Amino acid sequence: MGSSADILWIGLGNLLYTLGFVTAILYLIRAKHHPRWLLYMIIAGGYAIHSYGLYLRGMEVRGCPIGNTFEIVQFVIWSLTFCFLVLGPAFRLSLFGFFTAGLAAILSVLAFIFRGWDTPYPLDVGKVSPAIEFHASLAVFSYGIFGLLAISCVLYILQNYSLKHHRWKGMYEFLPSLVESETMTLRMLAAGSGVLTVSLLVGYSYFVQNTAEINAAKLAATVAVWLAYLVVLFLRLTNRLYGKKLAWTSIVLFFFALLSIWPVDASRQTKPTAHTSIEMPHE
């Protein structure tokens, strides 16, 4: 689905993220750290173009463009880069931009390889609830934060490996310290869990009045992700889960969260269509 214009802008934004990633890799191959401002500017450029593409798509679907797997993945990429652009300069973690561009590039490539992800879906003309749009966009936004969390965990694991196995050259040379990565991990974990909690509260306030629209698979997947992150946050705050175990758990959990997109997405395709709906045509 989607017009050629929105796909073009979204694709161009994705291309810039990939370009940023490749640029940083080329610097690393030459045993140099990429200029932080350069990667930041490339990602910021990609973000601006990507945002315009998503805006066009949003205008087309008359809502937040998170109606199929392609759109959800694009929205996760958008949230990820948004969080990086806002938080990156504050944390100044070495290689943070590199891995953000990397994750954005990987998700972008997947989104464009699997063209089937961009399937048409029914448009709910006249029945788009602002509350449910807000709930959905916040939930997907939290996935962007969890993406950054996974990145800080990758940085932690690599530095831990470097320090334990005495690997100092190449990429290891530029990694942030363990404590910096772990601080970032805790903050991202708290922020992501917080945003997802708010999202679920908003969703709850809507669904209690519209119980017929509740989809069991979607509810189970979303609550499972939310509970899992809350448990991890609790274990971290009580010093029962930390270091490498926390890092691996957060990475696995992020992939679990990404996988949970499918039941959530599937629920949209099968939701009751008591109201008027328009099928978006394929290009």
Place this chain on the structure above:
Amino acid sequence: MTQDSRTFFCWGVSHHTAPIEYREKISPDTAQVDSIYELLNAEEWINELTVLSTCNRLEIYGAGYETHSHKIASTISKIIEIDHGELNEKSGLLVDHEAMQHLFSVTAGLDSQIVGEVEITGQVKQAFLTAGKQRTVGKMLNKAFQKSFQTTKWIRSNTNIGKGQINVATVAVDLALKVFGNLKSCNTLVIGAGDIAEKTIAALKSRGANNFAISNRTFEKAKALAESMGGIALPFESLDSFLAKADVVICSTASKDFILTEPRMNHFLKKRAIRPLCLLDLALPRDIDPGIDRFPNVFLYNLDDLADIAETNLQARKEELGKCHAYIEKKIQHILYGNTSNHSQERESRGIQPT
């Protein structure tokens, strides 16, 4: 400099030509340096003069219409009261192109015993300032030294000649930084109060660490070091009281047995918070049981590990020498022969602005 018919020369003794015992003998004090300026400046054939004296070299840079190596050696041997013949034998004279190459290499730290060290640049600058105060710097030396400082700046910014720590104490600090990022809030426990401990504390302090506890079997030594470095002294028997809250532990005692054993540390690791622990074993024989490294969040490094890192960094610096010398050669071609084409092209290609 291209229109100047005078000769730029460098006379000197360095670690390349004389052993440390001899360099110690010819190291002049401030009064003797003043005398060198006074007597050499009185020579008619010398127009300009700068004396560079460091622990690794005594060098005279000058400009004149003639060059007389033995006369310089004679003057210096009289001032420092050493044998003229031996000094003449151990010294060397470079002129014009070679002398210029040497000055640039020395200033950039390429000629140092520890390749890429930065202290020498400051020492050359200081020598040049002293020469200025002695009113022995003219057009030729001014241009040569200023250009050598500019070249050094370029080399430092554009090559890896100064990258990576190359002495054990600073390598140890770098490792602690890789774990903690910032040493300001770290508690450091130093076990042993010898020379290595002192150097490592100094290196840690230079990178922001300020909470030190020092422990030694002879409490007085720990107390003396704590007073001089700004920390607290711990009786050796009370070591355990600080172990649980220490973030960085440096061991450098002469003990033949392990001081930090696995069972002892196991007890503390259970007690301490989730913060990582960086253990730096700078003793030989080792003070820390290597088995401790298997604990998660514990990072143990011994002297061999640190020496390996220092050696790798030093090799990496040496690999940069070719690039540095090539740049120096281009600069000298430009200064001596006015060969601007290469220089301009390079400047354009690298986007370098004139300084």
